[in-house]
Amino acid sequence: NAGVTQTPKFQVLKTGQSMTLQCAQDMNHEYMSWYRQDPGMGLRLIHYSVGAGITDQGEVPNGYNVSRSTTEDFPLRLLSAAPSQTSVYFCASSYEQGTSPLHFGNGTRLTVT
Amino acid sequence: RKEVEQDPGPFNVPEGATVAFNCTYSNSASQSFFWYRQDCRKEPKLLMSVYSSGNEDGRFTAQLNRASQYISLLIRDSKLSDSATYLCVVNPGTASKLTFGTGTRLQVTL
Numbered sequence: 001n002a003g004v005t006q007t008p009k010f011q012v013l014k015t016g017q018s019m020t021l022q023c024a025q026d027m028n029h030e031y032m033s034w035y036r037q038d039p040g041m042g043l044r045l046i047h048y049s050v051g052a053g054i055t056d057q058g059e060v061p062n063g064y065n066v067s068r069s070t071t072e073d074f075p076l077r078l079l080s081a082a083p084s085q086t087s088v089y090f091c092a093s094s095y096e097q098g099t100s101p102l103h104f105g106n107g108t109r110l111t112v113t
Numbered sequence: 114r115k116e117v118e119q120d121p122g123p124f125n126v127p128e129g130a131t132v133a134f135n136c137t138y139s140n141s142a143s144q145s146f147f148w149y150r151q152d153c154r155k156e157p158k159l160l161m162s163v164y165s166s167g168n169e170d171g172r173f174t175a176q177l178n179r180a181s182q183y184i185s186l187l188i189r190d191s192k193l194s195d196s197a198t199y200l201c202v203v204n205p206g207t208a209s210k211l212t213f214g215t216g217t218r219l220q221v222t223l
Contacts, residue, residue, distance in 0.1 A: 035213075042215035043157070043200075058210070090156055098204040098211060099145045104156035 002026050006091050006105030013081040013112045021076040021108050023091030031097040032074040033058070034066065036087040037107075043090065049074055050097050081112045114139045117203050119214035126221055130191050134217045136201030137183045145204040146184050148175055150197045151216065157200055160186075191221045 004025045013019055025032065033048035045058030049068040063085060065077040074093075078085060088109050092102040118137045126132045138146075146163035161168065163175040163184050174187040184203075188195055201214035 033210075040215065043213040045210060048210065088154075101147050101159045101162060102157075102202075102211060104158070107154075107156050109154075 004091055004093055004103050004105035006089075006108055008108060009106065010109050011111070013078070013110065015081060015083060015112060017081050019078050019081065021078075021089055021091070021110075023074045023076065023105055024072050025074075025091075025093040025103070026072065027093065027095075027103065028071060029093035029095055029103070030071065031095070031100070032068065032091065032093045033102070034064070034074070034076045035090045035092060036060065036085075037090060038087050046076065046089075048097075078110075083112045086110060086112045116140060116205050116212045117201055117214040119199075119201050119217045121215060121217060123218040123220050126191050126219070128191055128193060128221055128223055130221075131187065131189045132191055132219065133185055133187045134199055134201075134219075135183050135185050136203075136214055136217075137181075138201075138203045138205070139182070140203075140205040141179075141182060142206030143182075143203050144206050145211070146175075146177055147202040147211075148173075148184075148186050149200040149202055149213075151200055152197050157213075160199070188219075191219075193221050193223070195219060196221045 034046040035043040047066040091105040094100040148160040149157040150160045151157040167176040172189045198216040
């Protein structure tokens with residue numbers, strides 16, 4: 001009963017490095033999304049996808065790329081890490097955008113030095 | 114005005130107490146409403162959806178007041194294990210993306 005699986009759990013990057021945060025779900029959900037959570041800011045939407053081959057920007061997309069080649073996977077790429085991207089990242093999926101509750105992965109704690 | 118607003122707390126209550134949180138939303142066209150629970154350094158987990166007529170799940174009761182544009186969460190007979198941050202989540206009705214409040218922290222003490 002995996003649900004939403006995120007890897008890695010922790011990551012430290014140097015400024016300018018790139019990396020990919022992995023997210024997979026086994027619930028056959030069409031909607032997938034990435035959030036970042038910072039103290040006092042709540043969860044902010046980075047990118048989202050309503051189905052394979054379709055992605056769109058959320059509230060804070062700059063510095064991040066996504067792709068959705070399959071229903072199951074929705075990786076988040078940091079192109080050139082900056083200290084401002086130090087945050088906790090959550091992947092989430094739902095059956096339907098906006099009306100169904102989101103199921104979250106365990107999160108990735110990222111530090112950029 | 115923020116789309117979704119919550120009192121950050123903390124609400125410190127003794128075990129067994131009843132506590133209630135409100136969450137206001139700005140868009141009168143908002144559709145879906147949820148309460149999530151988030152433990153420290155963990156992912157948010159769905160506590161309950163909020164229906165127009167109000168709904169109850171054990172010790173938890175959620176209500177929606179469309180006229181005043183807020184939802185509420187009532188916790189009866191608080192347990193130590195209820196200590197967490199409670200996130201209000203709203204579909205603002207535009208572009209159908211869920212919007213999260215910053216959360217209300219609850220601390221239940223002996």
